[in-house]
Amino acid sequence: MNLELDGHVAVVTGGASGIGLACARAFAAEGCRVALWDRSPRVTEAAAGIAGDFDCSTLGIETDITDLDAMREAVLETESSLGPIAHLTHAAAIGSGKFGFPFTNLTPEDWPRVLEVNIMGMVNVAHAVAPGMVERKAGTMVFIGSVAAQIGSPTDPPYSASKAANINFAHCLAKDLAPHGIRVNIVNPGMVRTPLNRSVWEAWNRRQPPERQRSYEDWAGEKVRTVAPLARWQQPEDVADMVAFLSSSRAAQVTAQSINVDGGQVIRW
Numbered sequence: 304m305n306l307e308l309d310g311h312v313a314v315v316t317g318g319a320s321g322i323g324l325a326c327a328r329a330f331a332a333e334g335c336r337v338a339l340w341d342r343s344p345r346v347t348e349a350a351a352g353i354a355g356d357f358d359c360s361t362l363g364i365e366t367d368i369t370d371l372d373a374m375r376e377a378v379l380e381t382e383s384s385l386g387p388i389a390h391l392t393h394a395a396a397i398g399s400g401k402f403g404f405p406f407t408n409l410t411p412e413d414w415p416r417v418l419e420v421n422i423m424g425m426v427n428v429a430h431a432v433a434p435g436m437v438e439r440k441a442g443t444m445v446f447i448g449s450v451a452a453q454i455g456s457p458t459d460p461p462y463s464a465s466k467a468a469n470i471n472f473a474h475c476l477a478k479d480l481a482p483h484g485i486r487v488n489i490v491n492p493g494m495v496r497t498p499l500n501r502s503v504w505e506a507w508n509r510r511q512p513p514e515r516q517r518s519y520e521d522w523a524g525e526k527v528r529t530v531a532p533l534a535r536w537q538q539p540e541d542v543a544d545m546v547a548f549l550s551s552s553r554a555a556q557v558t559a560q561s562i563n564v565d566g567g568q569v570i571r572w
């Protein structure tokens with residue numbers, strides 16, 4: 304299938320690691336020029352690696368999505384270096400770093416940082432990127448949500464609540480931006496082996512008595528087999544494939560959709 308993304312400019316937040324990095328690589332494989340925005344200093348190296356692997360132009364910007372001015376600067380830097388932004392994938396997010404079941408394992412003080420990064424970060428990115436797309440009357444946005452937004456996930460309540468907010472705001476964006484020719488969708492992964500996923504296990508394991516502690520592989524392997532009908536991990540590339548498709552003209556009639564790449568973990572009817 305030709306996704307017709309060749310020569311387009313794609314921005315991926317959280318592009319230095321995990322799912323964001325896989326999305327950036329997927330856009331590069333399709334012939335895009337790719338900007339990675341991430342607060343990790345590894346972002347420059349990640350961008351250089353993609354440029355080498357796919358012989359394409361990339362840009363790594365070390366920046367923080369909680370800073371609106373920095374997001375506006377990142378747009379200017381990306382557009383002056385690579386050209387007008389055609390596609391946004393927003394994957395940057397954090398968890399609380401604590402195991403939040405029951406919710407009283409956390410204190411209210413554990414919430415604001417997660418909400419600031421995961422909700423206000425998305426808001427800042429949308430405010431920075433949308434005006435150019437509106438002016439050009441074209442563009443796509445894909446936000447990475449989570450199955451945690453859709454169920455009472457026994458892990459991290461502020462994270463789950465922030466992901467639910469991501470889905471809701473993305474639906475607002477989709478309605479607002481449709482008249483301007485901009486499509487907005489959400490992709491919800493289930494279990495993907497990344498540093499963020501590992502931190503959930505670490506937080507759980509820390510709270511267990513020694514006899515109940517388990518390796519990441521044992522904990523996650525059993526969880527995946529229990530919760531997902533397909534009974535296996537999703538790979539970052541599984542999520543990236545859906546993101547690339549939704550960003551492409553092959554999905555020209557798809558907007559305001561929340562699509563799970565979760566091995567069937569969440570079944571709705």
Ligand SMILES: NC(=O)c1ccc[n+]([C@@H]2O[C@H](COP(=O)([O-])OP(=O)(O)OC[C@H]3O[C@@H](n4cnc5c(N)ncnc54)[C@H](O)[C@@H]3O)[C@@H](O)[C@H]2O)c1
Binds near residue numbers: 322367368420493498
């Ligand atoms: N891994 C999973 O099992 C899973 C499941 C469901 C949803 N998700 C979602 O997938 C997305 C990607 O997560 P991942 O698992 O690849 O995690 P990850 O930790 O590998 O990557 C997240 C990236 O976001 C960056 N980031 C964090 N805060 C930032 C900030 N303030 N400014 C700029 N960059 C920032 C980090 O530096 C990191 O590179 C997230 O939205 C997450 O909620 C992941």
